[in-house]
Amino acid sequence: MTAAPHARPLRTWSVFDGVRRRPNEYEAVTGHFHYHFGREPAPFDLDPDSAINRWYLRYREGSPLRGVDWEGFRDPSQLNYRRYIALQHDREIYAEGVVDHFEALDADTDLNPAWVGILGRLYLPARYALHVLQITSLYVGQLGPSAYVTNAAFFQAADELRALQWIAYRAKSLSLTHGHDLADSTVARRFWEDDPVWQPARETLERLLLAYDWGEAFVALNLVVKPALDALFKTGLADLAQANGDGLTAQLLRDSGVDSARSQAWSTNLARHATASRPGNAAVLAAWERTWRPLAERAVDGLSTVFGDAPKAVDPADVVAAVGASSAALRASWAGEPHTA
Amino acid sequence: MPKLARSDWYDLARDTNWSFRYVSEQDVFPEELSGTGRVPSEGWLAWDEPYKITYREYVHNQVTKDTTTYSVKNAFARSTLFEKLDPGWKSVILAHYGAITMPEYLASIGEARMGRFGRAAAWRNTATFGTLDEVRHGQIQAFFPYGLIGKEPRADWALKAFHTNDWIVLAVRQLFDDMFVANDALSIALQLTFTLETGFTNLQFLGMAADAIKVGDLEFGSLISSIQTDEARHAQQGEPTIKVLADNGQKDWGQFLIDHMFWRSWRVFALLTGLSMDYYTPLEHRTMSFKEFIEDWVIKQFSDQFRDFGLEHPWYWDEFVSELTWYHHAIHLGVWNWRPTVWWNPDAGVSPEERVWLEEKYPGWNRTFGRYWDVIGDNIRGGKVEATLPETLPMVCNLCQLPIVRAAGVQAGALASAAPLRHTHEGRNYLFCSEPCKWIFTQRPERFAGHLSLVDRFLAGAITPPDLGGVLAYMGLSPAEQGQDATGYAWAYGGTANGSGARAGRR
Numbered sequence A: 001m002t003a004a005p006h007a008r009p010l011r012t013w014s015v016f017d018g019v020r021r022r023p024n025e026y027e028a029v030t031g032h033f034h035y036h037f038g039r040e041p042a043p044f045d046l047d048p049d050s051a052i053n054r055w056y057l058r059y060r061e062g063s064p065l066r067g068v069d070w071e072g073f074r075d076p077s078q079l080n081y082r083r084y085i086a087l088q089h090d091r092e093i094y095a096e097g098v099v100d101h102f103e104a105l106d107a108d109t110d111l112n113p114a115w116v117g118i119l120g121r122l123y124l125p126a127r128y129a130l131h132v133l134q135i136t137s138l139y140v141g142q143l144g145p146s147a148y149v150t151n152a153a154f155f156q157a158a159d160e161l162r163a164l165q166w167i168a169y170r171a172k173s174l175s176l177t178h179g180h181d182l183a184d185s186t187v188a189r190r191f192w193e194d195d196p197v198w199q200p201a202r203e204t205l206e207r208l209l210l211a212y213d214w215g216e217a218f219v220a221l222n223l224v225v226k227p228a229l230d231a232l233f234k235t236g237l238a239d240l241a242q243a244n245g246d247g248l249t250a251q252l253l254r255d256s257g258v259d260s261a262r263s264q265a266w267s268t269n270l271a272r273h274a275t276a277s278r279p280g281n282a283a284v285l286a287a288w289e290r291t292w293r294p295l296a297e298r299a300v301d302g303l304s305t306v307f308g309d310a311p312k313a314v315d316p317a318d319v320v321a322a323v324g325a326s327s328a329a330l331r332a333s334w335a336g337e338p339h340t341a
Numbered sequence B: 001m002p003k004l005a006r007s008d009w010y011d012l013a014r015d016t017n018w019s020f021r022y023v024s025e026q027d028v029f030p031e032e033l034s035g036t037g038r039v040p041s042e043g044w045l046a047w048d049e050p051y052k053i054t055y056r057e058y059v060h061n062q063v064t065k066d067t068t069t070y071s072v073k074n075a076f077a078r079s080t081l082f083e084k085l086d087p088g089w090k091s092v093i094l095a096h097y098g099a100i101t102m103p104e105y106l107a108s109i110g111e112a113r114m115g116r117f118g119r120a121a122a123w124r125n126t127a128t129f130g131t132l133d134e135v136r137h138g139q140i141q142a143f144f145p146y147g148l149i150g151k152e153p154r155a156d157w158a159l160k161a162f163h164t165n166d167w168i169v170l171a172v173r174q175l176f177d178d179m180f181v182a183n184d185a186l187s188i189a190l191q192l193t194f195t196l197e198t199g200f201t202n203l204q205f206l207g208m209a210a211d212a213i214k215v216g217d218l219e220f221g222s223l224i225s226s227i228q229t230d231e232a233r234h235a236q237q238g239e240p241t242i243k244v245l246a247d248n249g250q251k252d253w254g255q256f257l258i259d260h261m262f263w264r265s266w267r268v269f270a271l272l273t274g275l276s277m278d279y280y281t282p283l284e285h286r287t288m289s290f291k292e293f294i295e296d297w298v299i300k301q302f303s304d305q306f307r308d309f310g311l312e313h314p315w316y317w318d319e320f321v322s323e324l325t326w327y328h329h330a331i332h333l334g335v336w337n338w339r340p341t342v343w344w345n346p347d348a349g350v351s352p353e354e355r356v357w358l359e360e361k362y363p364g365w366n367r368t369f370g371r372y373w374d375v376i377g378d379n380i381r382g383g384k385v386e387a388t389l390p391e392t393l394p395m396v397c398n399l400c401q402l403p404i405v406r407a408a409g410v411q412a413g414a415l416a417s418a419a420p421l422r423h424t425h426e427g428r429n430y431l432f433c434s435e436p437c438k439w440i441f442t443q444r445p446e447r448f449a450g451h452l453s454l455v456d457r458f459l460a461g462a463i464t465p466p467d468l469g470g471v472l473a474y475m476g477l478s479p480a481e482q483g484q485d486a487t488g489y490a491w492a493y494g495g496t497a498n499g500s501g502a503r504a505g506r507r
């Protein structure tokens, strides 16, 4: 086969026509992959009025979050698949080392049973919450208007599964020294379904599943609910675990916090990008933030009460204040205005 | 290593099913995205993935796979191996990248659909890994051809293709939108993972990887075999899904979805793999014919695996089996004839030795197809190449979007009539290439009716000027990108040498 005689050899994909800078690998395997966004008469080549075309036209193309060059957005971590996998391969080696260290010390044996009770009530049922964050992230990804958004959301979904699986691991290992109930799914499910401290969180997360507008789903998940729960668990509960002599739980939570920080970095970047492209988007984002903030706060209020019951207790009001400060700082980083409580 | 084995705790990571209190389950799993409503929620708790993997295992395995595959790519890029590849084989990989890279990436959306709207936590977790897998496949099959665009500008079609209206892309895009992008979670599990991935691609990727190594394309071979290991894992979502359906008295719905997609998978395989195996792959590297491949692998697979679940052969089985002898040969003639409309160089693959092989594998090939190639060969030797080029558009099927080639079926003795099948829906007339394509359409016309085929668009005035030049522009093919005969018509002059060097030199 003779190479087709182009006037000049291609420097990059022809679809990237007009880019000034040569794209890096991340961009070459991400840019303009969502050829279907904004396509006429419908995103996908079935009847334009078929169910999923209607769904995307309503919740993606029709989102009030609009008028943005979504191809112009970049994940600050610039993750494509192979970089994500290499990164998380290293993080899992680190986490395995942490677990090895504490298992070699037989550290679970020394835990105060009252502290283990706190873990059973707060930490182990968090599997349910993480699962909602995981699948909502898959929703944000499948509705994302560019592959730059979609892929970041997909990797985030996998990060939630990662955190969830370490909790499942801990449920089993704790049960070996502290009783079978800890590894009993029906027990964890009872906390999630019936324990009053969990109900506000459960309500918030169940409602999150119905945030079908992709822009709202993104704001509710990535800018409000997830950051609040991450602050509660990956900072608040991590500190509480440390204070109660449970270094393993503390370190696993903090390690997972690295993934949360990465999520916040791209999410705030995306919010700033959307506002910079169309100033009207600021009000759109703010309205959703106002809708979801009280739901996230109620979730945190409910769960924080457990902090007061730990052997080395923390005042629930302090937990609420710390999460509130963290949420306010996050909000200031994309909304650019000071938070007033 | 942490002391607990996967099996000690795995179930605790997939037990996150609960009853909704603050919202309705129906709203969480809308039928148009989930498709699981035929089975009550308790029924879905039995969903059990045969292949279990944890996040830790996943990232550790995948980093090794990526390291291996990308290092082969780097070595290949520094060599001159690509330049030395057989021209027919180059067509195989250019066609593959243009037609398959983007569907692989789109499959991540299909996997995420199951990951959100699948009805069991175990299923959603499995699909979460499937989502990552398909991002991998889309990205790696973009990055490899990206590395080739300096040597072969049409590698650009790995990304460009789906931004165009090329007729092959229209067919492939409409198919994969039907199969997994614009589909519900349950149907994706049955139609993508069970029918296409388990029934066809697993085997095809193994075969393609072996062929690639034989022709010296180590890069493509290692790429495809690495992808196949992921497919073999996530394809297993179909099995537990069909099992839940069957256990809850919904086998017929499963059978319907599989019948729908088995036919469509066959169509796209005939187009892409049929041409590759029987015409583009160098003769000395062919191990089996496309027909033998389908008989030995796909049909056997169907019998072994699908029937385990009490599924029957699709009602059109006889028509499918009889097409094995003629359909892809007719499509090959069409693609070669309309070669300016594709982004690779179709390899006629009908040198004297190749014709001997074709007649041996497909008795009667000379009588049915050879005589067309005789005329084409005469025209080429007589200096009338323009007589071998297209002037108008063919009729295309309103379901599969491929040319209607029933005349060849009549000549092969398989069909009684060459006339396209017709159907009227809400005042609009539709044409079909086959009974199954018509059946798929008429079962759920609202799914397909508003789509316009290339010919519909042409007739509606969407393509201007309404001539071949206009069509080529509409398809996004610059003159430099339009396909030409892969060997510069060497086959018409008795040129045989299916060896790379000799054929390339003839150009």
Ligand SMILES: [Fe+2]
Pocket (backbone or CB within 6 Å): B104, B107, B133, B134, B137, B227, B231
């Ligand atoms: Fe794939």
Ligand SMILES: [Fe+2]
Pocket (backbone or CB within 6 Å): B107, B134, B197, B231, B234, B235
């Ligand atoms: Fe796949």
Ligand SMILES: [Zn+2]
Pocket (backbone or CB within 6 Å): B397, B398, B399, B400, B401, B402, B432, B433, B434, B437
């Ligand atoms: Zn058809």
